[in-house]
Amino acid sequence: MFAQKGVELVQELERARDFLPPFNEDGVRQVLEEMRALFEENQRDASSAVAGESEYITSVHIRHCALERNKRCLMAYLYNRLERIKEHRWHFGSVLPSDIKANICEPEAQFFIKYSKSLAAYMKSIGEGSYSLDLTQNLKPPKNLYIQVKCTTEFGEFETEDGDIVVLKKNSLHLLPRVQCELLIAQGILEHVS
Amino acid sequence: MPHLHFSYSPNYFSIEDIVLQDVRVSCKFEVAVPKLGMLDQSADDENLKQGSKVELPFWMVPTLHAKKIVTLEIPRHYKVNYRQILQADSIVVDLHKWGPYFYDLGLHVANLELKDSLDIKRSLVETLRNRLRQIMDMSQHSTHHETVHIIANLDELERKLFGVGQLSYRSYKEWVRRESSKINTATLVASHRKRKFAEVTV
Numbered sequence: 572m573f574a575q576k577g578v579e580l581v582q583e584l585e586r587a588r589d590f591l592p593p594f595n596e597d598g599v600r601q602v603l604e605e606m607r608a609l610f611e612e613n614q615r616d617a618s619s620a621v622a623g624e625s626e627y628i629t630s631v632h633i634r635h636c637a638l639e640r641n642k643r644c645l646m647a648y649l650y651n652r653l654e655r656i657k658e659h660r661w662h663f664g665s666v667l668p669s670d671i672k673a674n675i676c677e678p679e680a681q682f683f684i685k686y687s688k689s690l691a692a693y694m695k696s697i698g699e700g701s702y703s704l705d706l707t708q709n710l711k712p713p714k715n716l717y718i719q720v721k722c723t724t725e726f727g728e729f730e731t732e733d734g735d736i737v738v739l740k741k742n743s744l745h746l747l748p749r750v751q752c753e754l755l756i757a758q759g760i761l762e763h764v765s
Numbered sequence: 766m767p768h769l770h771f772s773y774s775p776n777y778f779s780i781e782d783i784v785l786q787d788v789r790v791s792c793k794f795e796v797a798v799p800k801l802g803m804l805d806q807s808a809d810d811e812n813l814k815q816g817s818k819v820e821l822p823f824w825m826v827p828t829l830h831a832k833k834i835v836t837l838e839i840p841r842h843y844k845v846n847y848r849q850i851l852q853a854d855s856i857v858v859d860l861h862k863w864g865p866y867f868y869d870l871g872l873h874v875a876n877l878e879l880k881d882s883l884d885i886k887r888s889l890v891e892t893l894r895n896r897l898r899q900i901m902d903m904s905q906h907s908t909h910h911e912t913v914h915i916i917a918n919l920d921e922l923e924r925k926l927f928g929v930g931q932l933s934y935r936s937y938k939e940w941v942r943r944e945s946s947k948i949n950t951a952t953l954v955a956s957h958r959k960r961k962f963a964e965v966t967v
Contacts, residue, residue: 572804572822574824578784578787581780581783581784582784584780585780585781585784589952589953590953590956590957590960612800616800626797626799627799627800629796629797629798629799629832629834630798630799630801632828632829632832632834633798633801633804633834634801635828636824636828636829637825640824640825643777643783644783646777646778647777647778647779647780647783650778651778651780658953661951662951662952662953662954663951663953663954663957668957670961710948711945711946711948713946714946718948752948753948756948756949756950757948757950757951757954758950758951758954759950759951759954759955759958762950763948763949
């Protein structure tokens with residue numbers, strides 16, 4: 572049946588809801604190949620229809636349907652991957668872990684860089700003067716200035732903006748200003764305890 | 766935060782909509798179609814004969830139906846007798862068995878402008894309206910163990926609604942416990958770590 576490979580590509584994304592599977596270059600190539608074959612057959616039938624044999628028109632319609640279906644599968648595959656990459660910027664920050672980077676193809680990596688740049692430019696523009704508003708922080712309304720955090724992994728030394736150096740050992744508890752820890756908590760290095 | 770929401774009105778990029786339209790429906794070809802005999806797997810002909818009954822994937826149907834190349838036989842769960850079952854008591858019906866995408870496919874079928882379209886649409890709305898109350902109720906008041914049994918009879922749309930209800934209940938509980946101000950690890954980061962941990966330990 573037509574467009575089986577296309578649906579397989581899309582199903583790859585459906586199965587992997589919370590991570591990005593490696594870019595399936597092979598799958599994309601196969602779908603494009605099927606589209607090319609369908610298109611060539613359609614061209615042949617369409618030109619014979621123009622020449623007078625009108626019985627091939629129905630086949631043209633069906634193949635065209637299959638072409639549109641393949642196109643939709645490819646577009647959805649690419650679009651949904653890009654949406655997930657955008658989400659990655661908000662969850663992981665502007666630097667992605669290397670194993671996730673390995674799953675992204677080159678144009679998608681370029682998209683990520685440009686998206687990060689766009690986001691940074693926007694955040695800079697809504698501040699006043701040289702102060703830029705970091706939208707990825709304070710996702711929940713803050714309740715206090717200092718928070719109690721526990722370190723989950725051996726991180727080493729961490730320097731806060733005021734210059735204090737904090738040694739983050741596994742399971743150590745610290746009382747730190749909220750703004751300094753938000754990024755580390757989001758990345759899972761620190762854990763907010765109440 | 767950019768978020769890809771589940772949309773139940775079919776959106777061109779919706780993964781779910783693409784996958785659900787792969788379901789096979791029974792169609793009759795009103796005209797002969799040369800060279801595409803491979804669509805009919807029971808016959809061994811290079812061409813499709815006029816009048817042949819073929820199981821086609823649903824995504825082909827809207828165009829072919831509009832151009833009068835095929836006539837669709839309404840999938841059995843949307844026919845009169847099944848609609849009557851729903852009218853009698855929709856709450857006990859196992860909609861997951863009737864098609865995991867009962868409402869979505871029903872809407873696609875009804876939009877084809879068939880004789881039964883209006884009745885199908887009315888039946889879909891009535892069914893959802895009748896079942897909704899129990900779904901809402903269950904999503905707010907059930908424990909983890911009962912959930913599996915409850916959602917077994919729900920179709921995908923209802924399962925999404927159930928999930929939303931549960932999430933809202935959990936958020937409320939979190940707020941009552943004053944944990945809503947607690948900063949959490951980003952969801953993607955947490956699942957990434959879990960997966961890495963699983964890979965290393967295996």
